[in-house]
Amino acid sequence: MATPASPLSPLSSLSPAPLPSPSPRSLGSPDAPGSRPLRKVAVIGLGTMGTGIAEVLTRAGREVVGVDLTDELAARAVSTLAASTARAVRRGRLSEPERSDALARFRATTDLRAAADADLVIEVTPESYETKQQVIRALDAVVAPDAVLATGTNALSVTRLAAGSARPERLLGLHFFNPAPAMRLVEVVSSVLTAPAAVAAVTDLVVELGKEPVAVGDRPGFVADGLLFGYLNRAAAMYESKYASREDIDAAMRLGCGLPMGPLALLDLIGVDTARTVLEALYAASGDRLYAPAPVLGQLGAAGLTGRKTGRGFYTYAERGGAAVVPDALTPGLPGPRTAAGRPVRSVGVAGSGTMASGIAEVFAGAGYEVVLAARSRSKAEAARTRIGASLDRSVARGRTSAEAAALVLDRITPAGGYEAFAPVDLVVEAVAEDLGVKQRLFGVLDGVCRPGAVLATTTSSLPVIACARATDRPEDVIGMHFFNPAPAMKLVEVVRTVLTADDVHATVREVCGGIRRHPVDCGDRAGFIVNALLFPYLNDAVKMVQEHYATPDDVDAAMKLGGGYPMGPFELLDVVGLDVSLAIEKVLHAEFRDPGLAPAPLLEHLVAAGCLGRKSGRGFREHARR
Incomplete structure (x- = not known):
């Protein structure tokens, strides 16, 4: 899931000064990237996600150096890590000695040269090609040639970022989900340029961190966000059209689908501006108008109403960065004079x-x-x-x-x-x-x-x-x-x-x-109402992802359960609902809205035609015991 990154900007202040005299290690070695253990890690960008990744690494025994633009941001990361690990101790998830050891393994600085001896560098900077490419070029001049570089992007092309590096074979994507200490999924993204040894080393590290790695190719959004953001965009458009209130949209998806958060509340958590950036990248890559950002996202962003981080987005919050929603002009009020009384029902x-x-x-x-x-x-x-x-x-x-x-x-x-x-x-x-x-x-x-x-x-x-x-x-x-x-x-x-x-x-x-x-x-009274109008295009997008051989049903299901907190993956749900029922609903949605992106995936049509209807027939996207 996309989250606000640290506000690293044009990075002139992070460009490394000339090193006085390179050590033998910094001169590099003939070994390929990823051929040595990833013991020391540098995290560039100490926003919410960067600090969360640093916590995961330190708690797993890695030495971590964090780098950000100012002393204030670096100090804030140290304080955030201290507070987060203290909560883990109170909840019995960490002992006090383990906490002390983890904090001792972390230091934060503004000097990019502190990453010079890192085995792995993870950049978690804003979703901007210019910013990320500046970081990568600066790192090229600092880190050892056999170090692995990872980008935390969830919206930009890893291939394009790698192509701007002096050593494109060592750069890959490493997409954690928010909050990083709690979420188990990590998408490991390789491009056509990535060295297999680098992918293998990072995948092994993810497993050692207690996370679930899912290997994916380089396309905007990868698996989880590729599915999630289309759904979020449709929810924003539904709200913008005044079809339903924000409260009803969110309640419908929580209660009707068992999701941990409603889509508009989730957009506020992610950041309306961040979501729009991701959608722009998805639209640029696919041309699918379902990913064209709903205008309301741009309007909220232009007004500075970007969600929890500013105290207001689709909802209004008690404080910046807080989760407590407070009433505003759009909050349903107490019942006033009724225009109509209900009929008695016994x-x-x-x-x-x-x-x-x-x-x-x-x-x-x-x-x-x-x-x-x-x-x-x-x-x-x-x-x-x-x-x-x-x-x-x-x-x-x-x-x-x-x-x-x-x-x-x-x-x-x-x-x-x-x-x-x-x-x-x-x-x-x-x-x-x-x-x-x-x-x-x-x-x-x-x-x-x-x-x-x-x-x-x-x-x-x-x-x-x-x-x-x-x-x-x-x-x-x-x-x-x-x-x-x-x-x-x-x-x-x-x-x-x-x-x-x-x-x-x-x-x-x-x-x-x-x-x-x-x-x-x-x-x-329009096709799909709230829940099905948001749910079934998401399911259809998942089928298209498998149809295009980008991911397997198992990987997609794991991504949405572990990365999105969904109670069931899309293919588990399709088999439960029935592929024939799903196809019928998707046809109704396509006929109602006439959007080419809503056309049922051919793979779904073929499975239904073959009698593979899910659990009720014994076979759908998976084999099932006949009832």
């Missing part, structure tokens, strides 16, 4: 008999609502109720509820073999097949059997809600209520208004979400 109908319908019925019954579970036949409805009973039994076995409470929940669910049983209910939630024709026919039936004033909701994840609404004579009563699977566990509901949805219907569903202890996020 009973709920759930249409369908599959996994999602059963889960939704369990959620409503668990919250105290009387539920009618209707399917096309009585036997299907009863089978669904039996499935709910088994789910409740598992909750009892795990100590999450009592047998008495589970029995009461099941008693609230009445199975029915026809939709006419919905005649008295206040809210109907359909969870039938994700097929527009099927849903439209069902809404036509509901229009005839449901009482006037009943709210009709669809759980569709990709189809237009308005098309379901227009199948009735009461489109104002129709709304989207997109639950996530498994419904009893997932806390998110996307509340989807059409242009015809009545205000009191929207208010009703928001109130009902509170009653069933779910977090509602508001969005408009």
Whole structure:
């Protein structure tokens, strides 16, 4: 993940003065770069990432010298390292003697010549070719010819940086993730010029540091950031279009996908300016307009609102560099005079008999609502109720509820073999097949059997809600209520208004979400809503990465779990969701937005055509035991 680097600028102050008389070591040796152990390391640039890398190295027993532009920056790095290792001691991750030894192995200076006897030099300076090339040229005049040089870039071409070096074969990319002491992934980036011995030596070092190395080729963003920043850019564009609030976008991705942070909060952490730089590099290399930075990133950057480091970005923070968000003009306020009151809901109908319908019925019954579970036949409805009973039994076995409470929940669910049983209910939630024709026919039936004033909701994840609404004579009563699977566990509901949805219907569903202890996020009626519109292009990008033989599914999954904190890698998730389901959603997104970059990857289409659908078929991107 990109993070703010130390503010090293044109580096005239870091250009080395002539060395008085070179030692035999500095004259170099005929050995290739990386042919000797990497015991002493120099880190050039002591910002957040540089200081974090220095901590990782010192705690692993390496002698580290840090170099920055001013005495103030050097002293700050020493203080930061002392504070960070003190926290590690308090948390039991480091002993006091180990801390003392680690601090003794680190020194910071403004003199680049201190790197002269380093076996490995890692530059972590701003994402600028000019700055990094100046650093590399200055190091060429200082370090031994067989020393390895590593750039911490995550956006610039390692090949281009190497080409400007006196010894391009010794330069490679070494991309740590923030915070470096905690994140396990390190991308080891080689170019066509890199000596294999240098790559091998650095890879061995990464393993010794307790990290997971992933070998990647030289392309902007490499694996993790190549996938991450496209997703972040789409989230910024979604916010800029006023499709959804920043809070709802972030909550949707945290609760709907299990991500550790929402995308806009993550942009603030990374730095809006840093993110824009990365995206510019990705766009320049690919020409894919999905990487063209959303204008809001440039606007925030021009205003100096670059995220946590300035105290304000998409959100406002209590202090510069702090994580605590404080209310601002965009923060949702306390409820004021209501424009519409919700309709009373005491009973709920759930249409369908599959996994999602059963889960939704369990959620409503668990919250105290009387539920009618209707399917096309009585036997299907009863089978669904039996499935709910088994789910409740598992909750009892795990100590999450009592047998008495589970029995009461099941008693609230009445199975029915026809939709006419919905005649008295206040809210109907359909969870039938994700097929527009099927849903439209069902809404036509509901229009005839449901009482006037009943709210009709669809759980569709990709189809237009308005098309379901227009199948009735009461489109104002129709709304989207997109639950996530498994419904009893997932806390998110996307509340989807059409242009015809009545205000009191929207208010009703928001109130009902509170009653069933779910977090509602508001969005408009367009393909993918929030979560799928951000998730599936990311999954598609991952498939393209494998399709182009840039990385393996295992490497991509490892990169996103270890480098991005994702609970599942994209290929694990694709196999769970189903490749056919994923393809269908991607086709809907492509048809809606008409962006060539959203076209489904041919590899995904080929796998679906071959019947490789993921876990349910026994084979997708990986082999699975048949269910």
